[in-house]
Every structure is written in C-alpha cells, then in structure tokens.
Amino acid sequence: RSYHGWGTKFDSFWCCYGTGIESFSKLGDSIYFEEEGKVPGLYIIQYISSSLDWKSGQILLSQKVEPVVSWDRRLQVTLTISSTKQGAGQSSTLNLRIPLWTYSNGAKAVLNGQDLSLPTPGNFLSVTRKWSPGDKISLDLPITLRTEAIKDDRPEYASVQAILYGPYLLAGLTSADWDIKTESATSLSDLITPIPAAFNSHLISLSQESGNSMFVLTKTNKSITMEKFPESGTDSSAHATFRVILKDSTSSIFSAPKDVIGKSVMLEPFDFPGMLVVQQGTEEDIGVSDSDDGGGSHWSLKARRVVLCIVGLTINQVKASSSVVNLAHLILDLKRQPALY
Incomplete structure (x- = not known):
C-alpha cells in the first residue's frame, strides 16, 4: 500500500511516476544483442513486434508477435x-x-515449414545458415498464469507476489487496495478466471443524446448516475461499460446485443464482476448490489427505431443532471462501438 496515494496533474507527481515512465522507454533497447565473430550472432531476448537492420549479419529482420488472449x-x-x-x-x-x-x-x-528441435526452457534455440529473403521462423510458446515474488527480503513482504501471464505482468482494475484470500486456493486458477472470448460481444454502454451533449449510464461507487460521454480507455469509460447477462442461463450465448432484444437481461458492471445493477425499491434509486433479493435486477431490452432502450428505467431513477431530466429512455446507440472500454 502507498502512503501518498495517487498523484494529480499539477500538484503531486511522485518520483516513482517518472521512474515508471522511464522504464517503458527502455523496453526497446534490450530486444536484440549482437555477438561479433567470423559467424556473427544475433540474440533475440524479448519478443516484441519490431524490425532490425542487422548490418553485421547483412539482413533485415522483422519480428511480429500476435496479441495474447486469455482463451x-x-x-x-x-x-x-x-x-x-x-x-x-x-x-x-x-x-x-x-x-x-x-x-x-x-x-x-518451425523454419520454412520444417520443425526444429527445441532446447529446454531457459536456453537459446540457435539457427545458423545463409539467410535468404522470405526465410521465416515461427515460434509457438505455451503460456500460463504464474507468480513472482518481489525482490525484498523483509519478512513482512514475503507474501507479496506479482501475477503474470507468460511474459506479461497483469494489473487489476480496482478502486481501492485489496488482499487476495488464498487460504483455500491450491493454484492460481482457483483465484483468477480467464474471460471467455464470447464475453466480448456481451459488453455494452448505454448512452443518450441531449442537445449537443452525450450522456452515458455510469457506475459511481455503488450508485448509477448519468455522466458525460467519457474518453475511450479511461477509468470513466470502464465505469460506463456493462456486461449483458441473459436471465435464462440455458441460452446465455449470443453474438451481439441486438440478439437479446425482447428478452429479460441483467447488467453486470465491467469493473464490479459478480455484482448487478438493481432497482433498490419501488421509490428508490438504481444502484449496484452483490445480490438480487427481489428480482429488481431484471431488465428488458426492446427495439426502438435503430436503437435499443431499457424499458422502465427513467431518468429520475438514475439521478440525472438537470440538463437531461426530460429524456424518456436510456438508449444504446448501435452505431457506436458496443462498449467504451
């Protein structure tokens, strides 16, 4: 835990912020290393999409790494x-x-379609030849979840671990400090569940135009409010993204939000997995809860011209600002990308 919290744009900028920014700039200087000699050698240390004009080897090398996904x-x-x-x-x-x-x-x-014999992990695969344009080497390396302890010998930090997926350090989206309870876990898979590929089509953002402004349904702590349309990739965009869950679990697979028109659905905040958007009472506001005691988490999506709207969700129920109090529905604009995040 940090004693000084998050920084601000102008008033607080801790020295570790600068170190963090500098570290990313150094990633590119350790991808390739050269070994001189009668037969020059090139060591490829990091797998990062890049290109190299290797003058000693007299070749132009291109490296492409496919995006990694959890599934x-x-x-x-x-x-x-x-x-x-x-x-x-x-x-x-x-x-x-x-x-x-x-x-x-x-x-x-694989080299030009021919399998190569691989050494054990922790070593180098060496290939020597007179290279020709079009020569291609493909690597397919299995990856898994793993942990690494921080480099600190103090006993109080013995349990602090970084969670990685192959070469990539994972970061958790959270609004506070959390401790992972590991007492009953026998492996990392007991603590972390990969998001299925099908869930990508389940993410939506609910938006409504008012005059020259666009507003979106947003989770603020455990309340639901209407806020101005955020920039993509920001924390605010994550707060304005929800996962659609069909009430009927026997038909939970669908390819796009339009497939659930007319069906009963639930909304799970993107950054609060396991929780639901609920109607907290007949005269109460809409909020977020980890349980649905009275069926207040079920909503119906219906088609309206070229958009979708949540029936029964009125602006006064979501504490809208005065500039949007006359809006009758919260609308999901299908012409926009399905989710902000």
Missing part, C-alpha cells in the same frame, strides 16, 4: 527475413530465447 494460451512469434544485402553470402546465427516461463510440452519452432 488461447500461446505466445505466437514470427521472424521474417525481408531482405539481404546485395552480394551477401556469409552465414550468421539467430539465437532465439526459449523463456523460463514456457514449458517444453506443446512448444514448437
């Missing part, structure tokens, strides 16, 4: 020789790091 536990890397120096005929060696965070079972390396 496909692989890191896929492609290295392509796009050109060689005119008249180049020397051999050179590419040394590809096989990281400790992967494992041999399922790992694969």
Whole structure:
C-alpha cells in the first residue's frame, strides 16, 4: 500500500511516476544483442513486434508477435527475413530465447515449414545458415498464469507476489487496495478466471443524446448516475461499460446485443464482476448490489427505431443532471462501438 496515494496533474507527481515512465522507454533497447565473430550472432531476448537492420549479419529482420488472449494460451512469434544485402553470402546465427516461463510440452519452432528441435526452457534455440529473403521462423510458446515474488527480503513482504501471464505482468482494475484470500486456493486458477472470448460481444454502454451533449449510464461507487460521454480507455469509460447477462442461463450465448432484444437481461458492471445493477425499491434509486433479493435486477431490452432502450428505467431513477431530466429512455446507440472500454 502507498502512503501518498495517487498523484494529480499539477500538484503531486511522485518520483516513482517518472521512474515508471522511464522504464517503458527502455523496453526497446534490450530486444536484440549482437555477438561479433567470423559467424556473427544475433540474440533475440524479448519478443516484441519490431524490425532490425542487422548490418553485421547483412539482413533485415522483422519480428511480429500476435496479441495474447486469455482463451488461447500461446505466445505466437514470427521472424521474417525481408531482405539481404546485395552480394551477401556469409552465414550468421539467430539465437532465439526459449523463456523460463514456457514449458517444453506443446512448444514448437518451425523454419520454412520444417520443425526444429527445441532446447529446454531457459536456453537459446540457435539457427545458423545463409539467410535468404522470405526465410521465416515461427515460434509457438505455451503460456500460463504464474507468480513472482518481489525482490525484498523483509519478512513482512514475503507474501507479496506479482501475477503474470507468460511474459506479461497483469494489473487489476480496482478502486481501492485489496488482499487476495488464498487460504483455500491450491493454484492460481482457483483465484483468477480467464474471460471467455464470447464475453466480448456481451459488453455494452448505454448512452443518450441531449442537445449537443452525450450522456452515458455510469457506475459511481455503488450508485448509477448519468455522466458525460467519457474518453475511450479511461477509468470513466470502464465505469460506463456493462456486461449483458441473459436471465435464462440455458441460452446465455449470443453474438451481439441486438440478439437479446425482447428478452429479460441483467447488467453486470465491467469493473464490479459478480455484482448487478438493481432497482433498490419501488421509490428508490438504481444502484449496484452483490445480490438480487427481489428480482429488481431484471431488465428488458426492446427495439426502438435503430436503437435499443431499457424499458422502465427513467431518468429520475438514475439521478440525472438537470440538463437531461426530460429524456424518456436510456438508449444504446448501435452505431457506436458496443462498449467504451
């Protein structure tokens, strides 16, 4: 936990902020390392999409890394020789790091369609040849959830762990400090559940135009309010994103929000998984709760021209500002992206 909290734009900017920004600028200086010699060698230490004009090896190398997703536990890397120096005929060696965070079972390396023998994780795969334009090496490395302890020998920090997914450090979206209760957990999979790919189509944002302004349904702590349309990728956009859950669990799979028109649904705040948007009482405001005692979390989506609206949800129920009190419905504009976040 930090004693000084979050910084502000102008009045508080801690020294660790600068260190954090500087660290990202250094990622690019440790992707490739060169080894001189009669047969020059290139060590590929980090798998980051990039290109390198390797003068000693007389080749132009392109590296492409496919985006990693939770439902496909692989890191896929492609290295392509796009050109060689005119008249180049020397051999050179590419040394590809096989990281400790992967494992041999399922790992694969292919050169121009031919399988290569892989060393155990923690070593380098070395390939020496006279490279030609179009030569391609593909790596397929299994990844999994893992933890790393922070480098601090003090006993009070012995339980502090970083959670990683292959080479990537995971960050949790939260509004406060949280302690993970691990007493009954036997593995990380007991604590963290990957989001299925199908859930991407379940994310929506509910918006309404008023004059020249756009407002969205937003979770503020455990209340639901109408706020101005936020910028994508911000905390505010996460607060304005919800997951649609069909009341009928036997037909919970759908490809787009329009597929649930006319059906009874529940809304789960994106950054409060497991909780629901609920009507807290006949004369009460709409809020967020971890339970649905009286069925107040069920809503119906109905088509209205080219938009969707939540029936029965009026502006005074969501504490709208005075500039939008005349709006009759909260509307999901299908012409916008399904979710802000």
